[in-house]
Amino acid sequence: xxxxxxxxxxxxxxxxxxxxxxxxxxxxxxxxxxxxxxxxxxxxxxxxxxxxxxxxxxxxxxxxxxxxxxxxxxxxxxxxxxxxxxxxxxxxxxxxxxxxxxxxxxxxxxxxxxxxxxxxxxxxxxxxxxxxxxxxxxxxxxxxxxxxxxxxxxxxxxxxxxxxxxxxxxxxxxxxxxxxxxxxxxxxxxxxxxxxxxxxxxxxxxxxxxxxxxxxxxxxxxxxxxxxxxxxxxxxxxxxxxxxxxxxxxxxxxxxxxxxxxxxxxxxxxxxxxxxxxxxxxxxxxxxxxxxxxxxxxxxxxxxxxxxxxxxxxxxxxxxxxxxxxxxxxxxxxxxxxxxxxxxxxxxxxxxxxxxxxxxxxxxxx
Amino acid sequence: xxxxxxxxxxxxxxxxxxxxxxxxxxxxxxxxxxxxxxxxxxxxxxxxxxxxxxxxxxxxxxxxxxxxxxxxxxxxxxxxxxxxxxxxxxxxxxxxxxxxxxxxxxxxxxxxxxxxxxxxxxxxxxxxxxxxxxxxxxxxxxxxxxxxxxxxxxxxxxxxxxxxxxxxxxxxxxxxxxxxxxxxxxxxxxxxxxxxxxxxxxxxxxxxxxxxxxxxxxxxxxxxxxxxxxxxxxxxxxxxxxxxxxxxxxxxxxxxxxxxxxxxxxxxxxxxxxxxxxxxxxxxxxxxxxxxxxxxxxxxxxxxxxxxxxxxxxxxxxxxxxxxxxxxxxxxxxxxxxxxxxxxxxxxxxxxxxxxxxxxxxxxxx
DNA sequence: ATTGCGAATGTAAGCGCATACAGTGAAGGT
DNA sequence: ACCTTCACTGTATGCGCTTACATTCGCAAT
Numbered sequence: 001x002x003x004x005x006x007x008x009x010x011x012x013x014x015x016x017x018x019x020x021x022x023x024x025x026x027x028x029x030x031x032x033x034x035x036x037x038x039x040x041x042x043x044x045x046x047x048x049x050x051x052x053x054x055x056x057x058x059x060x061x062x063x064x065x066x067x068x069x070x071x072x073x074x075x076x077x078x079x080x081x082x083x084x085x086x087x088x089x090x091x092x093x094x095x096x097x098x099x100x101x102x103x104x105x106x107x108x109x110x111x112x113x114x115x116x117x118x119x120x121x122x123x124x125x126x127x128x129x130x131x132x133x134x135x136x137x138x139x140x141x142x143x144x145x146x147x148x149x150x151x152x153x154x155x156x157x158x159x160x161x162x163x164x165x166x167x168x169x170x171x172x173x174x175x176x177x178x179x180x181x182x183x184x185x186x187x188x189x190x191x192x193x194x195x196x197x198x199x200x201x202x203x204x205x206x207x208x209x210x211x212x213x214x215x216x217x218x219x220x221x222x223x224x225x226x227x228x229x230x231x232x233x234x235x236x237x238x239x240x241x242x243x244x245x246x247x248x249x250x251x252x253x254x255x256x257x258x259x260x261x262x263x264x265x266x267x268x269x270x271x272x273x274x275x276x277x278x279x280x281x282x283x284x285x286x287x288x289x290x291x292x293x294x295x296x297x298x299x300x301x302x303x304x305x306x307x308x309x310x311x312x313x314x315x316x317x318x319x320x321x322x323x324x325x326x327x328x329x330x331x332x333x334x335x336x337x338x339x340x341x342x343x344x345x346x347x348x349x350x351x352x353x354x355x356x357x358x359x360x361x362x363x364x365x366x
Numbered sequence: 367x368x369x370x371x372x373x374x375x376x377x378x379x380x381x382x383x384x385x386x387x388x389x390x391x392x393x394x395x396x397x398x399x400x401x402x403x404x405x406x407x408x409x410x411x412x413x414x415x416x417x418x419x420x421x422x423x424x425x426x427x428x429x430x431x432x433x434x435x436x437x438x439x440x441x442x443x444x445x446x447x448x449x450x451x452x453x454x455x456x457x458x459x460x461x462x463x464x465x466x467x468x469x470x471x472x473x474x475x476x477x478x479x480x481x482x483x484x485x486x487x488x489x490x491x492x493x494x495x496x497x498x499x500x501x502x503x504x505x506x507x508x509x510x511x512x513x514x515x516x517x518x519x520x521x522x523x524x525x526x527x528x529x530x531x532x533x534x535x536x537x538x539x540x541x542x543x544x545x546x547x548x549x550x551x552x553x554x555x556x557x558x559x560x561x562x563x564x565x566x567x568x569x570x571x572x573x574x575x576x577x578x579x580x581x582x583x584x585x586x587x588x589x590x591x592x593x594x595x596x597x598x599x600x601x602x603x604x605x606x607x608x609x610x611x612x613x614x615x616x617x618x619x620x621x622x623x624x625x626x627x628x629x630x631x632x633x634x635x636x637x638x639x640x641x642x643x644x645x646x647x648x649x650x651x652x653x654x655x656x657x658x659x660x661x662x663x664x665x666x667x668x669x670x671x672x673x674x675x676x677x678x679x680x681x682x683x684x685x686x687x688x689x690x691x692x693x694x695x696x697x698x699x700x701x702x703x704x705x706x707x708x709x710x711x712x713x714x715x716x717x718x719x720x721x722x723x724x725x726x727x728x729x730x731x732x
Numbered sequence: 733a734t735t736g737c738g739a740a741t742g743t744a745a746g747c748g749c750a751t752a753c754a755g756t757g758a759a760g761g762t
Numbered sequence: 763a764c765c766t767t768c769a770c771t772g773t774a775t776g777c778g779c780t781t782a783c784a785t786t787c788g789c790a791a792t
Contacts, residue, residue, distance in 0.1 A: 003533045005748055016772045021750060031770065046532030051511035052421035053748030056777045061418060063492070063511070086716060087554040088561040093680075093720040108474040115495055124507060126429070126492045129481055141490060145417035145429070166412030167369045188453040195454040310676040314459075350452060354459040371778055382742045387780060397740060419778030422747045 004045040013041035024049060063124045064333055065146035066114050067139060068107050069155030107152070110173065113326025114150060121334050123147070130155045143167060148333045154219070169336045173329045176219040177346065183332045184346045185325060189220055189302075192318035192351035193227030194234075196300055197272060200359065201235040204298065206270045209242065212257065212282070214249040214274040221249075221274045224302055228272055243268075247278045254281025262289055267297050270359075276301035276308045279315055283358070287312070298359045304352070313357035321349050370411040379407035390415060429490045430699055431512035432480050433505060434473050435521030473518070476539065479692025480516060487700050489513070496521045509533060514699045520585075535702045539695045542585040543712065549698040550712045551691060555586055555668075558684035558717035559593030560600075562666055563638060566725065567601045570664065572636045575608065578623065578648070580615040580640040587615075587640045590668055594638055609634075613644045620647025628655055633663050636725075642667035642674045645681055649724070653678070664725045670718070679723035687715050 006017040013020070015038060022029050023038040030038075041047070055061040111127065118125045128135075128142050139156055143149055143164035151161065153175035161170060161178065171183045178184075200206045211228050214221035229239045245261075247254050254273070258281065261267060273279040279301030286293055293299050293313055301308055304319025328349055336342070372383040379386070381404060388395050389404040396404070407413070421427040477493065484491045494501075494508050505522055509515055509530035517527065519541035527536060527544065537549045544550075566572045577594050580587035595605040611627075613620050620639070624647065627633060639645040645667030652659055659665050659679055667674055670685025694715055702708070 007748080017749075018751080018773080019771060022771085025750075029770075034770085043529075046529055048506060048509045048530055048533040050422070050748055051507070052418050052427060053777090054510070054750075055418035056416070056422050056779085057748075057750040059750095059777070062507075087557040087714065088717055088719060090561060090565065090719040090721065092726070093722050108477075111474075111477075111493075112495075115493060116497075119494070119497075119504065124492055124494065124511065126490055127477075127481060128485070128490065129478075131482075131485070138485065140414060141417070141428075143414045144420070145490065163409070163412055164414055167414040191453045195456060199456065306672070307676070310673070348453060351454055353454060353456040355456065356459050360458070373778080383779080384743080384781080385741060388741085391780080395740075400740080416778055419747090420780070422749085423778075423780040425747070425780090 004047040005050070006047075008045055009038065009041045009047050012045060013037045061145060061147050062122065063126050063146045064114075064118050064330065065126045065128065065142040065149040066111065067128045067130060067135075067142060067149060067151045067155055068111075069130050069135075069153055109322035110152065110326035110329075113323035113328075114330045115326075117327040117330035117334075121330075123334075136160050139164060148337055150329045150333055169333065169340070171329050171333045171336065173325055174220060181344060183336055183344050185329045185332055185349070186347075187320045187325065187349045188351050189223035190227035190230070192320075192353060193224040193272075193302065194231045195227075196302075196316070196318055196353050197228050197231035198234065199353065199355070200270050200272070200298060200300070201231060201237075204270070204359070206298065207237070208268045209270040209272050210245060210268040211242065212245045212247050212254065212271055212273040212278050214247060214278070216246070218249070218274075224274050245271075247274065247281075249275050249277055251277045251281040251284070254278035255285050258282045258285035262291070267291065270298035270300070273299065273301050276303040276305045276315060276317055279317070279358070280307060280311055283311055283313070283315070294357065294359050294361055300359055304354060309356075311358075316356045316359035317354050319352040319354050321351070324349055370413040371416070372413075374411055375404065375407045375413050378411060379403045427511060427513050428488065429492050429512045430480075430484050430696065431492045431494065431508040431515040432477065433494045433496060433501075433508060433515060433517045433521055434477075435496050435519055475688035476518065476692035476695075479689035479694075480696045481692075483693040483696035483700075487696075489700075502526050505530060514703055516695045516699055535699065535706070537695050537699045537702065539691055540586060547710060549702055549710050551695045551698055551715070552713075553686045553691065553715045554717050555589035556593035556596070558686075558719060559590040559638075559668065560597045561593075562668075562682070562684055562719050563594050563597035564600065565719065565721070566636050566638070566664060566666070567597060567603075570636070570725070572664065573603070574634045575636040575638050576611060576634040577608065578611045578613050578620065578637055578639040578644050580613060580644070582612070584615070584640075590640050611637075613640065613647075615641050615643055617643040617647040617650070620644035621651050624648045624651035628657070633657065636664035636666070639665065639667050642669040642671045642681060642683055645683070645724070646673060646677055649677055649679070649681070660723065660725050660727055666725055670720060675722075677724075682722045682725035683720050685718040685720050687717070690715055 006020045009020045010017045015034060019030060019034065020038055023035050027035055051061070115125045126142060126146055128138050130138065135156060139160055146168060148169045148171070149164065150171045150173060152173045158178055161182075164170065165182065169183070171185065172178060174186045197209065200209060211225060213225060225244075232239045232242060245257050247257055254277065257278075262285070271279075271282060273282065279299050282299050283293060286297065286299070291297060299315070301315045301317040304317050308315035308317050328347055332345060332347065335345075372386045375386045376383045381400060385396060385400065386404055389401050393401055417427070481491045492508055492512060494504050496504065501522060505526055512534060514535045514537070515530065516537045516539060518539045524544060527548075530536065531548065535549070537551065538544060540552045563575065566575060577591060579591060591610075598605045598608060611623050613623055620643065623644075628651070637645075637648060639648065645665050648665050649659060652663065652665070657663060665681070667681045667683040670683050674681035674683050694713060698711060698713065701711070
């Protein structure tokens with residue numbers, strides 16, 4: 001059975017294809033009786049309009065693309081599951097502090113926000129996750145299918161971005177600004193970290209904080225570090241005298257840092273981490289080692305991931321509004337599609353400093 | 367600047383549009399020198415092929431649709447955030463046991479699995495989340511854009527499903543089988559629950575388990591309950607004599623159940639819950655009330671969500687391979703697209719019983 | 733130099749729809 | 763009775779690409 005087209009519906013209900021099209025797109029332009037007849041045919045024939053044809057004719061697709069970089073490199077362990085013979089396995093699951101699954105909530109939330117905002121405005125969402133070294137094929141593919149594309153962080157090389165942006169508008173989420181040609185949505189990294197650090201300096205009289213940095217090429221981390229430095233300066237401390245531990249945003253690697261720190265024998269009063277994962281990595285080591293948090297050392301993170309809310313002690317951190325990031329990006333895109341000529345807009349979403357037990361002790365109240 | 371088309375590229379590089387098309391689709395059919403010339407033009411002109419036109423001409427879109435029901439009805443609280451004046455707010459975040467954000471990890475993971483499998487096979491993914499009462503517009507819209515559609519649980523009414531399935535193949539995830547016309551992927555709910563319950567009955571000599579059920583119309587819960595009953599029967603217990611507490615899968619409501627249970631003064635040896643959320647709700651109440659888990663009462667869940675791995679005590683549960691569910695669904699779809707005539711296939715993914723402290727005590731070892 | 737033949741390229745016909753424009757008919761005006 | 767007007771419907775074109783088929787080219791074999 002071939003799938004039905006406008007022609008089939010038109011023939012079946014005795015009208016022209018133009019009328020069928022009108023019934024679907026602008027029902028009020030068609031007499032009620034005609035409309036009913038056509039809709040009946042649609043039903044009978046199981047007609048679903050081809051979006052390809054429509055997009056081609058209408059010169060717009062009604063789809064927005066969303067492109068993420070990939071963090072979870074768990075990848076190809078997977079085949080085995082499908083060949084399994086038993087339907088149930090029983091496993092005694094011992095506690096461990098490692099990450100069992102990659103905490104990708106970040107993307108998930110951005111996705112959720114975007115998806116919602118897109119549909120609200122009549123757009124569908126197409127998602128792509130960049131894996132491996134060369135996202136260009138995928139990005140190009142998506143770019144050809146959509147009216148606009150939202151790109152996370154630095155998941156796409158500049159050159160490629162320039163290329164696709166000649167066809168469709170591009171909105172960037174987080175990461176650095178690229179030139180000044182794209183709309184850009186991000187969070188107040190600097191302000192958030194500054195506020196958190198100032199809190200430690202002012203309320204807790206910390207005089208020797210140490211910054212636990214992310215990868216050197218992370219623009220987010222750079223912004224956060226800047227906030228840290230600003231707080232130091234505002235408090236009259238010399239940033240040059242404050243040590244920085246170089247991490248890579250990963251929990252595992254942060255454990256190593258913690259061990260080195262313990263081995264060195266000199267613990268600062270506070271460890272300010274560039275993200276939550278690293279902070280959790282420190283906690284993983286300090287707890288068993290008998291180092292009390294926050295009595296012996298204050299630990300703070302950045303991101304506001306769920307795991308930080310469930311850790312012991314719970315993690316003081318700066319919460320980023322991920323869902324809102326997605327929504328804001330989508331709004332920027334919609335605005336851009338409506339007003340193609342408006343100058344690029346940059347928006348910063350506010351963050352929230354969450355003071356919890358890893359800095360405040362159990363007696364809450366900064 | 368109009369966006370470039372094949373015609374522009376063809377003119378620019380002095381070939382016909384057919385050759386341009388070949389360079390992009392079947393590069394080997396074109397002489398290397400010509401190919402290079404065309405690619406150069408592509409680059410210069412910023413040409414990105416229109417997927418609409420291609421899909422129309424090729425009679426396939428290269429996109430698979432994925433449709434979820436919505437659980438998070440947090441929805442429209444949201445506007446305020448964008449109007450905020452301050453970039454940072456400082457909040458003393460006191461601990462609470464409630465769910466701060468909806469644990470939608472379920473979908474997230476299915477999505478991740480699907481997305482990955484789709485791209486691996488050269489398909490893009492379009493996602494839709496059904497909100498509100500009438501998903502038909504959205505489903506129809508998606509159906510017109512894709513080569514096949516994966517639908518979660520009972521998010522789409524049968525009638526609509528039948529309609530779109532006349533145009534494209536449909537694969538169902540979880541939920542009940544619909545007729546016998548669709549490919550269907552689910553997990554071993556019954557077997558998993560049976561194995562878990564048998565463990566309690568056999569190893570822990572539980573003789574009076576109580577089942578905490580989900581909503582009466584949940585087919586998943588029904589399957590799980592069946593597993594529970596089978597275990598009882600296998601152990602020679604009469605299922606009719608075993609009480610069932612009716613929950614609704616929510617954590618909040620489960621707390622109420624727990625309180626009623628405490629008020630009644632009669633705690634069974636084990637509470638077997640239809641999902642993790644409810645089990646966590648019970649723990650929320652038992653802990654503060656001084657009821658020890660598992661010493662006073664064993665609590666188990668179902669799903670294997672992250673929160674159950676981070677609770678105190680950690681939750682014994684049956685873990686569903688969500689990512690694999692997504693992948694399996696996508697595989698079923700790809701197989702269907704390749705062999706449209708093959709009879710509908712049903713596949714069940716294995717589950718994993720995770721024994722943790724909410725049933726085993728701290729001295730691990732069943 | 734011809735012939736033959738595969739490789740490379742061009743020609744042209746849609747794919748299914750939206751939409752500008754033209755046509756039709758009935759109602760209203762004179 | 764004739765002209766407008768308006769509401770509705772039909773006709774015809776093209777969106778940008780793929781692909782069957784026709785054509786031409788390069789070059790080895792004759």
